[in-house]
Amino acid sequence: MTEPLFEVRHLTKRFRGLIAVSDVTFRVAPREIVGLIGPNGAGKTTIISLISGTLVPSAGEILFEGRHIERLPAYRRARLGIGRTFQVMKPFPGLSVLENVTVGALFGTGGGERRRERAEEKALEWLEFTGLARRMDQPAEALGGPDRKRLEFAKALAMNPKLLLLDEVMAGLNSVEVDQVVELIKKVREKGVTILVIEHVMKAIRRLSDRLLVLHHGQQIAEGRTDEVLSDPRVVEAYLGKRRQ
Amino acid sequence: MNRYRWLALPIAAAALAVVPWVTSDTIVQYGINALLVATLAQAWNVIGGFSGYPSFGNSVFYGLGTYGTAIAMAQFHWSFGSGLVFGAVLGVACALLFGIPILRLRGPYFAIATLGLAAVMSAITATVEIAGKNIGLILPLFRGDKLFYELSLILLVAATGTVAWIARSRFGAGLVAIREDEDAAQVMGINTTMYKVAALTVAALFSALAGGIHAYWITFIDPASAFDPSLNVRMVIMTLFGGPGTVLGPVLGAFVLSAVSEVLASQATGVASLFYGFVIVIAVLVMPKGLLDLVQGFRETGWRYFVDNLRRYRI
Amino acid sequence: MQLFGQILVNGILLGGLYGLMGLGMGLVWGVLKIVNLAHGALIMLGGYALYYLYTKAGIDPFLGLPLAMLAMFVLGYLLQTALLNLIVRAAQLNTLLLTFGLDVVFVYLAQLLFTADFRTINPPYAGKNVSISGVVVPYAQFGAFLVALVLAGLLFLVLEKTRTGRAIRATAQNLTAARLYGVNPKRIYAITFGAGAALAGAAGGLYGIVSQITPYIGVTLTAKSFVIAILGGLDKPLGVIGGGLILGIAEAMAALYLDPTYTDIISFGLLVVVLIARPAQLLGRA
Numbered sequence: 033m034t035e036p037l038f039e040v041r042h043l044t045k046r047f048r049g050l051i052a053v054s055d056v057t058f059r060v061a062p063r064e065i066v067g068l069i070g071p072n073g074a075g076k077t078t079i080i081s082l083i084s085g086t087l088v089p090s091a092g093e094i095l096f097e098g099r100h101i102e103r104l105p106a107y108r109r110a111r112l113g114i115g116r117t118f119q120v121m122k123p124f125p126g127l128s129v130l131e132n133v134t135v136g137a138l139f140g141t142g143g144g145e146r147r148r149e150r151a152e153e154k155a156l157e158w159l160e161f162t163g164l165a166r167r168m169d170q171p172a173e174a175l176g177g178p179d180r181k182r183l184e185f186a187k188a189l190a191m192n193p194k195l196l197l198l199d200e201v202m203a204g205l206n207s208v209e210v211d212q213v214v215e216l217i218k219k220v221r222e223k224g225v226t227i228l229v230i231e232h233v234m235k236a237i238r239r240l241s242d243r244l245l246v247l248h249h250g251q252q253i254a255e256g257r258t259d260e261v262l263s264d265p266r267v268v269e270a271y272l273g274k275r276r277q
Numbered sequence: 278m279n280r281y282r283w284l285a286l287p288i289a290a291a292a293l294a295v296v297p298w299v300t301s302d303t304i305v306q307y308g309i310n311a312l313l314v315a316t317l318a319q320a321w322n323v324i325g326g327f328s329g330y331p332s333f334g335n336s337v338f339y340g341l342g343t344y345g346t347a348i349a350m351a352q353f354h355w356s357f358g359s360g361l362v363f364g365a366v367l368g369v370a371c372a373l374l375f376g377i378p379i380l381r382l383r384g385p386y387f388a389i390a391t392l393g394l395a396a397v398m399s400a401i402t403a404t405v406e407i408a409g410k411n412i413g414l415i416l417p418l419f420r421g422d423k424l425f426y427e428l429s430l431i432l433l434v435a436a437t438g439t440v441a442w443i444a445r446s447r448f449g450a451g452l453v454a455i456r457e458d459e460d461a462a463q464v465m466g467i468n469t470t471m472y473k474v475a476a477l478t479v480a481a482l483f484s485a486l487a488g489g490i491h492a493y494w495i496t497f498i499d500p501a502s503a504f505d506p507s508l509n510v511r512m513v514i515m516t517l518f519g520g521p522g523t524v525l526g527p528v529l530g531a532f533v534l535s536a537v538s539e540v541l542a543s544q545a546t547g548v549a550s551l552f553y554g555f556v557i558v559i560a561v562l563v564m565p566k567g568l569l570d571l572v573q574g575f576r577e578t579g580w581r582y583f584v585d586n587l588r589r590y591r592i
Numbered sequence: 593m594q595l596f597g598q599i600l601v602n603g604i605l606l607g608g609l610y611g612l613m614g615l616g617m618g619l620v621w622g623v624l625k626i627v628n629l630a631h632g633a634l635i636m637l638g639g640y641a642l643y644y645l646y647t648k649a650g651i652d653p654f655l656g657l658p659l660a661m662l663a664m665f666v667l668g669y670l671l672q673t674a675l676l677n678l679i680v681r682a683a684q685l686n687t688l689l690l691t692f693g694l695d696v697v698f699v700y701l702a703q704l705l706f707t708a709d710f711r712t713i714n715p716p717y718a719g720k721n722v723s724i725s726g727v728v729v730p731y732a733q734f735g736a737f738l739v740a741l742v743l744a745g746l747l748f749l750v751l752e753k754t755r756t757g758r759a760i761r762a763t764a765q766n767l768t769a770a771r772l773y774g775v776n777p778k779r780i781y782a783i784t785f786g787a788g789a790a791l792a793g794a795a796g797g798l799y800g801i802v803s804q805i806t807p808y809i810g811v812t813l814t815a816k817s818f819v820i821a822i823l824g825g826l827d828k829p830l831g832v833i834g835g836g837l838i839l840g841i842a843e844a845m846a847a848l849y850l851d852p853t854y855t856d857i858i859s860f861g862l863l864v865v866v867l868i869a870r871p872a873q874l875l876g877r878a
Contacts, residue, residue: 084464110466124457135454138447139466148447191465331685378868384684385627389818390867393860396815400857506811510692517689551700557693562675565682590682592777 035098037062037226038083038195043092045078045250052078054250055092060195065217065227067241067258071270074247076230077119080197083228084116085109096195113141115193117184119200119230123172129183130168133158133190140191155190162186162216177204185216195226202233214239238262246270290434297423305422307539309494312429313487315531317512318519319436320483325513326521327440327449328476329456330380333509334391335484337398338368340504342485343492344402347414350493357419361489368485369478376474383459392509399504413499416492425494432490433528436483441524443479452476453522518560520567529568565590597727599848600841605729607840608737609798611833613813614820615744616791622827623764623784625684626676629691631792631817632810633698638664638793639800639809640702643711653713653801654735660797661790668789672782680781695810702807713800736798741833743794747787748829760784764827819863838862 036059045053053075060066068076081087083094085106094102101109115136124132130152137151137158138144145151159165162182167175175183181201188196198217202210214236221227231237237244237258244261246254248270254261261267297305317339325331345364349355355363379390443449451472454462463469492498511534519530537556541549564571565586574582617631628634641663645656671694679686721730751757762770763780771777799805799813816839823835839859846858 086460086464105468106463107466107468110464116464118461122458122461124454124461126457127453131450131453135450135462135467136465138450139454141466144447144466146447148445148450151447151450187465331688379864382867385621385688386822386867388627388688389822390864392815392818393863393867396860397857397864400860514689514692517685548700550696554693554696554698554700557696558675558690561686561690561693562678565679565686587678590680590686591678592680592781 034061036060036095037064037097039093039095040079040083041093041095043079043082043094044090045075045082045087046090052250053082053247056247056250056252058245058252058255060226060228062194062226063221063224064242065221065229065240067237067244068228068230068247069232069237069244070247070253073249075250076247077199078250079247080116080199080228080230083109083195084114084197107139110139110191111141111143113192113194114197115140115188115191115195116197117181117188117199117201119203121180121184123175123180123183123187125171125173127172128169129164129172129175130155130159132172132183133186136187136190137192141193144191155186158186158190161189161219163212178209181205181213185213189220193225195228196220198227198229198231200230200232202231202236205233207235210236290430293430294427297426302422305426307535309422309426309429311532311535312426312433313491314508314511314515314535315528316429316433316436316483316487317508318515318527318531319433319440320480320487321512322440322516322521322523322527323443323452324473324476324480326516326523326527327443327452327456328473330473330476331388331513332391332477332480333388333513334393334395335480335512336504336506336508337371337391337395338481338484339488339491339508340398340402340500341367341371342488343498343503344414344488345485346489346492347416347498350416351414357493360493361486364489364492365482365485368481368488372478372481373474376477377470380470380473380477395504395506395509399500399506402500402504413497416496416498418496419493422494425490428490429487432483432486437524437528439479439483440527444524448472448475456522514557516567518557518564518568520569523567523569526567526569533568594726595848599844601727601729602733603841603844604837605733605737605840606844607837608740608833609795609802609836610816610820610840611824611836612740612743612791612795612798613817614824614832614836615747615829616788616795617814617817618821618824618826618828618832619747619791620785620788621821623760624672624676624680624781626680626687626691626785627684627818628788629688629814630695630698630810631691631788632812632814633695633702634664634668634789634792634810635796635799635813635817636702636805636807636810637667637698638789638796639713639805640706640711640796641793642797643713643800643805646713646715653715653797654739657739657794657797661794664793665786665790667786669782669786671789672785673778676785677778677781695814699807699810706807708806708808710804710806711800712804713797715801718801730802732801736802739794739798740836743791744829744833747791751827751829756780756783761827816859819859819866822863823866 039059041057043053043056056079068079070076078087082089085104089102093100096112096114124135133155134151137154145154159168162185164179164182164186167179172183185201202213205213210233217227217240229240241258243256244258245252246261246267253270254264254267296308317335321332321335342364345367346360349360349363350357375394379387382390451467454467455469455472459469515530515534516527518534520526538549538553541552563583613635617628620626620628638660641660642653642656645651645659646653675690676687679690718732721728751761759775759780762773763775763777767777820835820839821832823838824832842858842862843855846855
């Protein structure tokens with residue numbers, strides 16, 4: 033692999049006796065889309081939280097563009113160019129859709145825009161990109177499920193991230209909506225963003241991911257090209273249980 | 278339309294400035310109190326309204342400003358200006374020193390920590406020699422209510438102007454993001470600790486200056502009045518009544534509530550308190566987002582405003 | 593050494609009563625997420641209730657306590673149903689303000705109805721005491737201490753063993769889930785607040801026996817109840833009693849070894865230190 037954009041080495045997270053993530057190691061090249069899959073409770077969101085800085089690792093290293101970031105606070109990592117969405121969506125409830133995304137534009141990579149007007153212009157561009165422009169003045173609270181996902185997405189994109197961490201953005205979407213989001217993600221990659229996607233929707237993962245990483249009970253059980261990993265018997269077993277003879 | 282709205286503020290300020298020359302002394306004195314408490318409300322607005330960290334201890338900064346100015350003038354014999362600066366420095370230093378550990382706490386824990394801080398400060402001032410212990414301090418006398426009025430007005434205008442700037446700035450957007458969802462704010466690149474401490478410092482600065490002006494005006498101070506705990510709740514109530522997180526809400530709330538309080542106090546003792554209490558209870562039930570929001574909301578949706586609120590907030 | 597023992601005992605006896613004060617506040621806070629600024633006023637009203645039961649109806653204070661508690665329960669139940677339930681899902685600041693308003697109203701009404709005179713509940717055995725190896729244990733304080741422990745134990749049992757208690761704990765942890773299990777949140781909230789008021793009332797009544805009541809005792813007692821509830825972990829009755837004991841002993845020690853004027857600094861200093869030093873544990877309960 034060429035110089036990886038970011039790397040995780042022996043990453044481990046313990047919560048008072050429960051090991052959520054254990055000895056995970058992988059690399060992601062620039063402009064790759066890597067899928068992170070595994071059964072519920074496998075530790076996928078924990079890994080994203082460890083990378084974004086919401087959680088501190090118990091052991092292991094995280095390198096971004098060659099720099100160690102495991103000790104950096106979340107906001108510094110955001111400024112370096114790491115953006116994430118939350119599985120349990122966290123819009124700023126009292127603010128409008130436009131204001132929500134503007135925050136992303138004001139504080140993202142490199143410290144974001146300094147002037148509010150510029151940030152709003154950028155925010156508007158991202159709202160159009162994600163199809164939310166007509167809702168820009170509505171309170172974020174008033175949005176329904178799929179639109180909330182789009183908002184999460186737009187907020188993260190407005191930060192101009194180099195690395196985008198997506199946490200189950202397809203959950204609860206119907207087939208048509210899933211296709212739309214897949215297209216959106218591909219367009220984002222074309223803009224030069226590297227993406228790590230947690231997803232349960234297999235169709236989406238298959239179409240998006242260059243490579244896959246599979247977690248089970250916090251451990252890495254497979255890693256490699258999408259089609260190879262998906263036919264790996266250990267992966268199948270993890271998802272479906274042992275086949276009855 | 279917007280351009281005219283900008284004119285309204287300077288006109289209002291000018292109108293207020295003229296007041297001492299066209300009314301009686303009592304009104305001027307009431308005015309000074311109202312202006313200072315409005316400043317306190319506005320200061321609280323920065324840390325409580327915009328940042329969402331409800332401090333019940335801003336009286337500490339006010340008290341430090343009071344005592345700083347008093348000590349500087351009574352013990353060191355400095356001028357008023359230097360005294361004010363000294364008081365402000367004390368207030369700001371306290372915000373920086375205690376801000377960092379206390380701002381790590383969320384919600385009611387933060388509120389109570391600030392309460393505790395206020396109580397401790399009050400107790401300490403009652404025992405320290407240089408502060409005159411329990412007896413208090415006497416400042417040099419200066420007659421000139423009109424001057425104090427104008428000074429208080431300038432302070433309020435400065436505070437409101439600062440809040441107006443905050444409301445439209447990147448800093449303000451950061452504070453609001455912290456209020457709405459602090460974890461998300463961090464992940465989006467906001468250095469939440471620094472922002473919170475900055476907000477608290479701004480609040481401390483204006484509170485301390487208000488305290489300093491008040492000290493010189495009434496000439497005599499003691500721990501009970503300087504660190505008066507009821508101030509805390511009054512400034513919170515006034516801001517919440519008028520509209521937290523807005524530019525004019527605290528001013529509106531402060532003026533309305535002090536007027537009501539004054540009118541009632543002259544009618545019968547104690548009844549003012551009773552009415553105050555009822556006003557607060559009704560206000561919280563009927564306008565949980567403040568007066569300004571009520572006016573706007575009513576204009577938009579009429580009586581449904583109340584129904585919507587009820588439906589959203591009740592169990 | 594004798595003096596130390598005496599002070600220690602004083603502190604413990606006072607601490608039991610403090611614990612009782614903290615119980616009501618912690619319960620309401622932990623379950624309803626309401627920080628009740630009128631808690632001290634409820635303590636005060638309970639004190640007056642018991643006072644009048646004793647002086648007008650001649651009922652012995654320790655026997656009249658359940659009656660006073662019942663009256664306070666009804667008051668609390670009504671307050672929650674008519675007022676607090678209307679805004680309980682809004683930002684916490686709103687309930688803070690509402691209870692503050694109630695506090696102001698209660699204090700004024702008390703001033704109007706009961707006047708500002710100091711009142712004490714003085715049953716004939718109030719002055720008597722028993723001496724154990726040189727340490728004086730007054731009957732009244734000891735009785736108050738026992739009652740506090742008994743009520744804490746009862747609260748603990750109710751929360752752990754009864755259906756209502758489990759419903760209360762379920763609501764505290766997850767309102768939505770509790771609803772799905774058939775819990776009626778309005779009722780549970782009202783019962784919890786009523787219980788908090790009843791406990792406050794009991795504390796007030798006991799306070800009236802061992803000390804004096806005026807309409808203004810509420811403010812400091814609310815603040816102390818905060819400290820105690822936090823030290824004890826909010827809705828854990830046994831922990832809160834422990835918190836009360838810590839504060840009681842700390843205050844007694846401070847009064848002895850330092851100036852009595854330092855007691856306030858001690859109480860609040862302790863609070864600030866605890867909050868700063870153990871945020872992780874507390875944040876989990878936010």
